[in-house]
Amino acid sequence: MHPFGLTAVVPCYDEADSVAQTHAEIVAALGGYDLEILFVDDGSTDGTLAEIQRLAATDPRVQYLSFSRNFGFEAAFSAGYKYARKPWLVHLDADLQFPPAEVHHLVARALEGHDAVFGVRRTRHDPWHRRGGAACYHWLGRRLRIRIPPGATTFRVLRTELARRVVELRLGTPYFLATVPLLTSRIATVPVEHRPRTRGTSKFRLGRLIGHALELYVAFSRRAVHWVAIVLLLAALASAGLAVAAFAGLLGTGVAAGAGLVAQSVALCGAAVLLRYTVLIADAQPRPAMFYVRAASIPVEPADELFPGARPAPFIPAQREDAA
Numbered sequence: 511m512h513p514f515g516l517t518a519v520v521p522c523y524d525e526a527d528s529v530a531q532t533h534a535e536i537v538a539a540l541g542g543y544d545l546e547i548l549f550v551d552d553g554s555t556d557g558t559l560a561e562i563q564r565l566a567a568t569d570p571r572v573q574y575l576s577f578s579r580n581f582g583f584e585a586a587f588s589a590g591y592k593y594a595r596k597p598w599l600v601h602l603d604a605d606l607q608f609p610p611a612e613v614h615h616l617v618a619r620a621l622e623g624h625d626a627v628f629g630v631r632r633t634r635h636d637p638w639h640r641r642g643g644a645a646c647y648h649w650l651g652r653r654l655r656i657r658i659p660p661g662a663t664t665f666r667v668l669r670t671e672l673a674r675r676v677v678e679l680r681l682g683t684p685y686f687l688a689t690v691p692l693l694t695s696r697i698a699t700v701p702v703e704h705r706p707r708t709r710g711t712s713k714f715r716l717g718r719l720i721g722h723a724l725e726l727y728v729a730f731s732r733r734a735v736h737w738v739a740i741v742l743l744l745a746a747l748a749s750a751g752l753a754v755a756a757f758a759g760l761l762g763t764g765v766a767a768g769a770g771l772v773a774q775s776v777a778l779c780g781a782a783v784l785l786r787y788t789v790l791i792a793d794a795q796p797r798p799a800m801f802y803v804r805a806a807s808i809p810v811e812p813a814d815e816l817f818p819g820a821r822p823a824p825f826i827p828a829q830r831e832d833a834a
């Protein structure tokens with residue numbers, strides 16, 4: 511058997527139509543590795559878990575975790591990274607927009623001495639608003655001095671120990687791409703193919719993407735808060751200037767009122783970002799775990815289970831009352 515131990519982590523949310531094909535393609539491309547395929551069912555409501563369990567019954571390389579509700583993409587892959595059992599892992603989305611055959615190129619780079627290798631899409635096959643949005647998001651991230659390997663995606667091969675450390679840190683949501691460079695400089699990128707989604711639909715709507723971006727900016731940069739403070743100050747000065755000009759009769763009341771409202775909306779946007787910082791500080795207080803597991807094919811720490819007693823928990827050895 512190939513000595514390279516690799517866990518393919520596959521987060522799945524309502525992917526019942528995809529998982530069988532995903533499994534077949536992963537096995538065809540990566541069957542030569544000492545392979546584990548870890549599906550993480552992120553609280554799907556469409557029979558995804560049953561599909562995964564069907565695969566697990568016939569293929570011993572298939573393992574799964576199933577959440578008690580939808581905890582979101584980061585929670586899903588974080589659980590997979592935490593419970594991956596091979597020394598290396600590859601992240602593959604269930605829709606296989608990144609072809610598993612490309613994994614070999616990432617593994618080859620890893621073996622050159624890198625702890626983390628990220629796929630960079632040669633051509634991205636997603637709708638225009640996703641591509642445009644991503645360009646703006648990275649541009650602003652760079653302005654805020656947040657270090658993300660340029661073009662890096664969720665298609666990545668990493669040392670499992672490194673992935674676990676990143677998950678433990680739980681910075682931001684956690685923001686994997688921005689945390690890895692804080693831990694190691696042995697990072698590489700590799701150009702990869704990217705395909706349009708052919709089954710199921712994207713789970714990322716605009717609101718969620720904007721939320722993620724804001725999360726990155728406030729969690730990984732203190733520059734954003736300085737910028738916001740400056741913008742608020744400028745809005746205040748503009749309002750004061752408008753008021754003076756209106757009283758002095760230099761501006762019509764309509765123009766002054768309109769411009770004043772513009773200054774006010776800029777200030778309110780800034781206040782919203784500051785509020786997000788406040789929530790981030792409050793988040794440092796005790797909070798629920800990032801995810802809770804309801805069912806799994808592998809041992810899970812009791813703290814990660816919603817009902818630890820509901821199935822055998824191999825991490826707690828049975829205590830005998832009369833033990834000396």
Ligand code: UDP
Nearest residue numbers: 521522523552582583586603604712713714
């Ligand atoms: N996903 C998940 N939980 C979520 C949203 C998405 O586990 O709450 C999974 C999804 O099933 C897929 C992967 O994350 O395997 C990436 O999602 P998607 O393909 O919808 O993202 P996009 O390619 O549109 O960015």
Ligand code: MG
Nearest residue numbers: 603605607707
């Ligand atoms: Mg996708």
